[in-house]
């Protein structure tokens with residue numbers, strides 16, 4: 001079957017089949033991480049829809065919306081190779097009516113950790129994801145653990161708004177040296193990229209410890225070694241479902257999450273830590 005490119009909602013309606021559909025929402029500039037999500041989707045449904053939409057609603061006024069990488073032709077090739085059935089790539093005008101009023105509010109969980117650093121980000125993200133769910137009507141949707149709080153917030157939305165969609169979390173794909181793949185990595189100069197490696201190294205060091213204070217101290221020590229070229233935004237150890245910081249008595253799984261600016265590029269990464277072993 002040839003890849004169908006739907007540039008608006010009318011085309012999408014025509015392209016959607018009657019059988020099970022798996023959706024992979026993306027902002028394009030597709031890399032190996034996105035490809036792993038597409039393969040997860042492929043294994044789960046007869047029809048795979050990849051959305052490519054750089055959602056203006058989830059960027060703050062001083063963030064990188066205008067310079068976010070847009071590589072549409074290359075993205076289509078990736079989708080073709082991966083056996084995607086439909087690419088849904090609407091325009092902002094097609095997604096958002098000028099007189100629109102109603103949107104999704106992420107709640108308190110949307111205002112902590114990444115949400116504290118990016119006010120309004122999770123409201124905008126959930127709003128577009130709910131719209132994509134309503135337009136594509138998938139049975140399954142696949143998201144990366146790379147954006148762990150996003151994944152947790154989507155699970156929360158599905159539970160709170162009674163959406164009948166199975167949410168799959170897929171593991172983070174990394175470069176051989178540990179750097180988590182990200183569309184924003186292409187902004188990094190060679191020296192910046194070396195600095196950025198401290199993020200995954202810090203997470204790996206933290207994951208070897210078994211109590212919250214030791215996890216955080218081990219990770220912090222690696223980040224400190226990177227020096228002033230790494231501008232740390234946060235390093236937190238949180239509950240995977242709520243993103244509330246865990247206390248010293250916590251046992252079981254926790255997410256060690258980090259965000260930092262390297263040059264002009266803001267990077268995030270996380271790893272699941274097993275506490276109390």
Ligand code: AMP
Nearest residue numbers: 026027028033143144146147172173181
């Ligand atoms: P984005 O295009 O960056 O908005 O990401 C689209 C989807 O790909 C999200 O569900 C991300 O969590 C996921 N993703 C991004 N980077 C990676 C990665 N390195 N490994 C796995 N999934 C990823």
